[in-house]
Amino acid sequence: MNxxxxxxxxxxxxxxxxNPAMVYRLDAWLADELMQHIAAExxxxxxxxxxxxxxxxxxRWFTPGAEVALCGHATLAAAKVLFELYDEPGQRIEFICKSGVLAVSREDELLVLDFPALSVQPLAVSLELEQALGVSVISAMLADKLLVVLDSEQSVRACNPDFAALARLPWSGVIITARGEAHDxxxxxxxxxxxxxxxxxxxSAHCSLIPYWAQRLKKSMLSAYQCSARxxxxxxxxxGERVMIGGQARLVASGRLWLEPAGSER
Structure with a gap:
């Protein structure tokens, strides 16, 4: 099998x-252990x-270490592959996953994710959280991930976490956010x-970011920038109870994973 x-x-x-994502279009499911090995590879x-x-x-989505219940960028990537390489008809693709029904639509040059909006609940800011992030925290909230508000875009960009300390906290992921200078x-x-x-x-982080900032800024259409190195x-x-997350996508590579013994297929 290749x-x-x-x-x-x-x-x-x-x-x-x-954000790079790898996409596999399968005829039937592989064993969970094999999919996890492939993601790690x-x-x-x-x-x-x-x-x-x-x-x-x-x-379904796998990080190198675990399966996750929801992923935005890899869903966008999957839709790009289906539309561009496999000639999926129409302007909208529906996906089913552990988090329910998702969709991706083509809107001009954008692919637009239709994901659930997640409300946040206030959470006390702990010393352990501030020490792990290495910054002062304005407020913290919890949805499926921890949402942490900082005082400025500069603070978000300069944040240099202690990843070992973050991994010990009781949340699978931590979002940090602030008002933008050139973006909302x-x-x-x-x-x-x-x-x-x-x-x-x-x-997927924007499932909680969009409702939070829409309420804070009193507007339903928002521009966002994730200021990682890439x-x-x-x-x-x-x-309403949905968030629309639009972005472009670029196909950069295709290849074949060889699972047969060496030399069995060329």
């Missing part, structure tokens, strides 16, 4: 920017596997507990 893979830089129109923040089920695609808000995302010290651009632009909308 498998074709495709690498996409999500939330970027250019190669070597945005690629060693990107996320590898997406998908299998058609009726009119939808069932999608900026953010970064750290998840050392699941094998990703810093994710370059994190669509960086990524996101065009965001709050629509």
């Amino acid at each position: 498998l074709d893979f495709h690498q996409v830089d999500a939330f970027s129109s250019q190669p070597f920017a945005g 690629h060693n990107l923040s996320e590898t997406a596997f998908m299998v058609r089920e009726g009119s939808r695609w069932h999608i 808000f900026v953010s970064r995302f750290f998840a050392p507990a699941i094998g990703v010290n810093e994710d370059p651009v994190t669509g 960086g990524g632009e996101l065009q965001c909308r709050l629509e």
Whole structure:
């Protein structure tokens, strides 16, 4: 058995920017252990596997260390692969996953994720959190991930966490965010507990970021920038209980994973 893979830089129109994801379009599911080994082999923040089920695609995502329940950039990458390489018809693809039904639509040059909006609950700021991040925290909230508000974009960019200390905290991932200078808000995302010290651009983090900033700024359409080393632009909308997260994507590589014994297939 040998498998074709495709690498996409999500939330970027250019190669070597945005967030890289590996995508596998399968005819049937592989064993969970094998998918985890494949994700570890690629060693990107996320590898997406998908299998058609009726009119939808069932999608699963693996970091190098664990399966996750929701991933934005690898879903964007999967839609890019289906539209561009496998001639998926129409303007909208629906995915099913552990978090429910998701969709990606083509809107001009953008691919737009349709994801659930997640509300946040206030959380006391602990000394351990501030020490792990190495910055002063304005406030903290909890949804599926910890959301931490800092005082400025400069503080977000300068944050240099202690990843070992972050991994010991009781959350799978930590978002830091602040008002932006050229964008409505900026953010970064750290998840050392699941094998990703810093994710370059994190669509799923915006499920809580968009409702939070929409309420704070009294607007439903927002521009966002994730200011990791690679960086990524996101065009965001709050629509009731859903968030729309738009971005471009660039196919950068395709190849084949050889699982047969050496020399058995060429």
